[in-house]
Amino acid sequence: MVNGARMPDMNARLIERHVRAELKRYPAVLLVGPRQSGKTTLAKTLSPLYFDLENPQDQLRIDTTWAELLSEKRPILIDEAQAYPSIFPRVRSAIDAKRGRNGRFVLLGSIAPSLMKNVAEILTGRVSVVELRPFVWRELNETQQNRLWLRGGYPEGGVLKPKSYPGWQRNYLRLLSQRDLPSWGLAAKPATTDRLFQVIAALHGQLWNASEVGGSLGLSYHTVTSYLEYLEQAFLVRVIRPYAANLRKRLVKSPRVYWADSGLVHALLSAPNTQRELLSQPWVGRSWEGWVISQILDHLGAYGKHFEAHHFRTSDRKELDLLLNLDGQLWAIEIKLTSAPSPGDVQSLRSVGELAGATKRLLISRTPETIEGNELISTNLQGALNVLVPS
Numbered sequence: 001m002v003n004g005a006r007m008p009d010m011n012a013r014l015i016e017r018h019v020r021a022e023l024k025r026y027p028a029v030l031l032v033g034p035r036q037s038g039k040t041t042l043a044k045t046l047s048p049l050y051f052d053l054e055n056p057q058d059q060l061r062i063d064t065t066w067a068e069l070l071s072e073k074r075p076i077l078i079d080e081a082q083a084y085p086s087i088f089p090r091v092r093s094a095i096d097a098k099r100g101r102n103g104r105f106v107l108l109g110s111i112a113p114s115l116m117k118n119v120a121e122i123l124t125g126r127v128s129v130v131e132l133r134p135f136v137w138r139e140l141n142e143t144q145q146n147r148l149w150l151r152g153g154y155p156e157g158g159v160l161k162p163k164s165y166p167g168w169q170r171n172y173l174r175l176l177s178q179r180d181l182p183s184w185g186l187a188a189k190p191a192t193t194d195r196l197f198q199v200i201a202a203l204h205g206q207l208w209n210a211s212e213v214g215g216s217l218g219l220s221y222h223t224v225t226s227y228l229e230y231l232e233q234a235f236l237v238r239v240i241r242p243y244a245a246n247l248r249k250r251l252v253k254s255p256r257v258y259w260a261d262s263g264l265v266h267a268l269l270s271a272p273n274t275q276r277e278l279l280s281q282p283w284v285g286r287s288w289e290g291w292v293i294s295q296i297l298d299h300l301g302a303y304g305k306h307f308e309a310h311h312f313r314t315s316d317r318k319e320l321d322l323l324l325n326l327d328g329q330l331w332a333i334e335i336k337l338t339s340a341p342s343p344g345d346v347q348s349l350r351s352v353g354e355l356a357g358a359t360k361r362l363l364i365s366r367t368p369e370t371i372e373g374n375e376l377i378s379t380n381l382q383g384a385l386n387v388l389v390p391s
Contacts, residue, residue, distance in 0.1 A: 014302035022128040023103035027095040030107045033132035034235040039108045047074040053084035079108040082115035088122040095126050111233045133298045152263020169267035201268035205286030207254040243310035243323050252313040258290035288337045299389045318352045332358035339366045
């Protein structure tokens with residue numbers, strides 16, 4: 001129990017089934033995701049053979065027991081592999097020596113150029129890359145679900161420990177800008193990174209203009225674009241790129257940018273500590289929109305679904321929050337922070353969905369009921385997940 005709330009059973013993390021399935025198909029799985037998202041805890045449910053290669057003692061231990069480890073039938077868990085680059089050729093040699101034997105290694109790490117470079121150059125064709133995000137809706141009980149939007153999904157960030165929000169998020173962001181991101185290769189000074197964090201929070205859910213953002217930070221268009229790409233690779237931000245199609249309307253080509261975790265953007269915006277107060281903030285609609293989008297996409301990833309996600313906006317401002325290509329269907333999705341969507345909301349979704357060529361339409365709000373027609377469904381987040389990602 002944590003402060004009266006049931007701790008989620010980490011064995012029940014949705015992604016675990018996906019990881020186990022990939023271990024049956026590949027010799028190695030690379031489990032990546034943001035710091036403190038639960039990668040190590042999840043990996044240890046797969047095997048007790050764990051090595052943290054940022055620890056010199058574990059480096060020595062894996063060196064001295066390597067021959068014995070290779071005879072193990074259980075996966076070898078190698079955390080922070082980028083800290084010990086010589087491990088990658090050894091993993092490749094072990095895999096190549098026994099082709100056809102799968103499920104041998106689980107490599108863990110937060111995204112860093114050195115990690116992905118070694119995987120791309122040394123382990124191509126031998127490893128499946130699986131992303132682990134912070135907790136999502138279906139992994140939590142009702143009490144924790146009610147905290148999820150305000151506090152975000154990081155295990156230590158408030159969804160499990162209510163009193164840790166927002167102090168945990170602020171410390172987490174400070175450590176990222178001052179220690180982790182520079183050590184992973186981000187060229188920005190910590191003060192610049194902190195300012196960029198604030199700018200992205202202020203623009204959360206809006207169209208991204210790299211020239212304007214760069215000008216506000218004293219950076220070039222190319223520099224701020226490279227920084228944004230780095231933060232996306234580190235799972236901190238989510239960039240929803242525009243839909244490209246040959247339509248009779250001219251489409252906006254700018255992406256939308258969101259903080260990937262709602263608790264982080266709320267901490268950056270100095271949000272209040274209760275959901276009731278959160279609802280009075282002028283930016284609350286964009287916050288809820290980004291959170292719903294993240295929940296949908298993170299659930300799809302946890303179930304190993306392949307999809308393409310875009311936003312849709314014409315030059316005359318006809319738009320969709322999310323255009324999702326999933327299982328041969330193109331879903332037009334509109335997200336409204338209301339408990340009673342209007343007939344106008346429905347009609348707008350119908351017409352813009354038709355313009356985009358969507359085969360299905362989904363209106364997500366805080367409504368307590370689900371209304372399903374032939375082409376359009378009006379429902380809440382739980383209902384949307386049931387439709388898009390059947391459990």
